[in-house]
Amino acid sequence: MEKPDLLRTLNEIYAEEVEAAIRYLHMAVTIKGMYRLALRDELLEAMRETMDHARVVAEKVLEMGGVPALDLKVQLPGEMTTGAEAVRTAVAFEQGAQEAYADLLEAAAGDVAMEEFARAQVALESEHLAHFRLLLEE
Numbered sequence: 555m556e557k558p559d560l561l562r563t564l565n566e567i568y569a570e571e572v573e574a575a576i577r578y579l580h581m582a583v584t585i586k587g588m589y590r591l592a593l594r595d596e597l598l599e600a601m602r603e604t605m606d607h608a609r610v611v612a613e614k615v616l617e618m619g620g621v622p623a624l625d626l627k628v629q630l631p632g633e634m635t636t637g638a639e640a641v642r643t644a645v646a647f648e649q650g651a652q653e654a655y656a657d658l659l660e661a662a663a664g665d666v667a668m669e670e671f672a673r674a675q676v677a678l679e680s681e682h683l684a685h686f687r688l689l690l691e692e
């Protein structure tokens with residue numbers, strides 16, 4: 555893949571990670587019911603880790619000679635979230651992240667350092683995905 559395309563892919567992942575972190579925050583503060591006790595800290599930890607991924611991806615953009623750009627479209631309603639909704643949403647986020655890094659791995663073919671980064675992220679996001687999937691009740 556050409557460098558501009560790789561930079562665009564990285565910037566898209568940067569925005570996805572920031573957006574996911576914001577959504578994790580919002581879920582953490584709006585979660586209701588008994589699940590609030592079990593899931594709030596879990597969601598806040600996911601927020602911190604996701605925001606950290608965003609920072610690392612932004613640094614990858616800089617390493618490639620680009621400038622991180624954020625195109626965010628996040629609007630979150632003032633509604634409480636159930637535990638089941640939060641877990642389903644977390645599964646969707648983690649799956650999205652795993653796929654985004656798998657795409658990056660493909661796009662980075664030949665760039666060994668970027669391939670290794672993408673591969674490590676795929677492994678990490680796969681662990682997160684498995685973790686939240688185990689919390690699904692159905």
Ligand SMILES: [Fe+2]
Pocket residue numbers: 604648651678679682
């Ligand atoms: Fe994750």
